Amino acid sequence: MGVRRWHWSLDDRLEQILREVPFEVPPGAEAVTVRLSYDRSQGVIDLGCGAPDGFRGWSGGARDTYTITRDWATPGYLPGAPVAGTWHVWLRLHRIPPQGLDFELEIVADRAAPTEPAAEEPLRGERPPRRDIPDTDGLRWFAGDFHAHTVHSDGSLTIDGLAELAAARGLDFLAVTDHNTISHHPWLEKIDRGITLIPGQEVTTDRGHANVFGDVGWVDFREPADSWTEHAERAGGLISVNHPLGGDCAWLLPISRRPRIAEVWSSGWWDRRWGAPLAWADAWRDDVIAIGGSDFHRHGSDGLPGAPTTWVLAEDVSTVLDGLRAGRTAVSAGPDAPLLLRLGDELLALDADGLVLVRPGGARQVVRGDRALLTAGEGRHRLETYENEVMALCE
Secondary structure, eight states: OEEEEEEEOHHHHHHOSEEEEEEEEOTTOOEEEEEEEEOTTTOEEEEEEEETTEEEEEEETSOSEEEEESSOBOTTBOOSOOOSEEEEEEEEEEEOOTTOEEEEEEEEEESSOOOOOOOOOOOOOOOOOOOOOOOBTTBEEEEEESOBOOTTTTOSSOHHHHHHHHHHTTOSEEEEEEETOOTTHHHHTTOOSSSEEEEEEEEEETTEEEEEESSOOOOOTTSOHHHHHHHHHHTTOEEEEOOTTOGGGOOOOOOSSOOSEEEEEETTOOOTTOOHHHHHHHHHOTTOEEEEEOOBOBTTBSOOTTSSEEEEEESSGGGHHHHHHTTOEEEESSTTSOEEEEETTEEEEESOTTOEEEOTTSOEEEOOSSEEEEEOOSSOEEEEOTTOOEEEEEO
8 A cells, every 4th residue: 555656648548537446455444435536627537446345436627636445434425344355446537638637546454443523513494484385196396406526526515504494495305416426315315404415326428427316325337328218127216317408518429229318407597598508408208207406515615405406206205216217307497486287187387477378289378367277288398487487498
């Protein structure tokens, strides 16, 4: 173990982007600590860990150090006794400049485990009143967000802090989708903030991101995208293509069976007069289930939880994924923004006076009143401003 020094070149990155550095953990070790040092102004190296018994964590470029002990681990990593044998530091050469990048790796296996850092308790806020939305055939509309991050990857808030923020925004559910890890999953049911936290993971590569929802175990981002879908289906989960037109994280991966669920609306849709996300959805497949996700990381970056808000029609909040699987969804700009919902063979337009209803075939009509019932047809409907800015979607 000790300190190791390397120089990665751009040729190294192109040859093999993910590198595994082996090291031995002796019997009796109580903690494993890895420290990565390099000039962050020159490039980005992602960091993770594999053990003899499989995946132990991932933090990408969010951290340069991690510790794993029997009772606790750095967020993004799985606690558990450090089993003796060959471990691997995972290094993904995310950004390597033409001149290459020097780095230093320090690996320590201790016989005495360090103390877990103390966590801060977030302040409780008041939940806003729920909107007056009628039930439909015994089902209820729930407001939520299918994309958010915590300190378990590159977010700034603890799970508790994120849950508190989302509940104060009026959300009923939130999918916690940290990058390439499930270290947050065991904590979700322990958080009591008046909101249901759905286990998720954002399977993250340089050529596309996908969210997998449900307690399905770790999805191996190193494998082809088709295997992600197979894993989700085999374990009873759901998979969604994320921000498919999202700048340097747009979807570019080959995949033989295209997922039906797609994050058509994300906080990166900065000008909703730009119709490309809707055009992409129509080209992706003819029965896309559109959802929205804030991709929240920290205040001042991306959208707040619920910007946009995805509404799901379900029996109760614990069956939101069943409602999503059935395609009973709608998306609005926020929890209290103009809203379009399907109520059987009718549409309910809330707080949409003066907006334009656009039907699947392109026919348009002006919405009159803050609570309007309109005839529904087959397919996706949307609300727009007179400038063609999308304000709400409804499947």
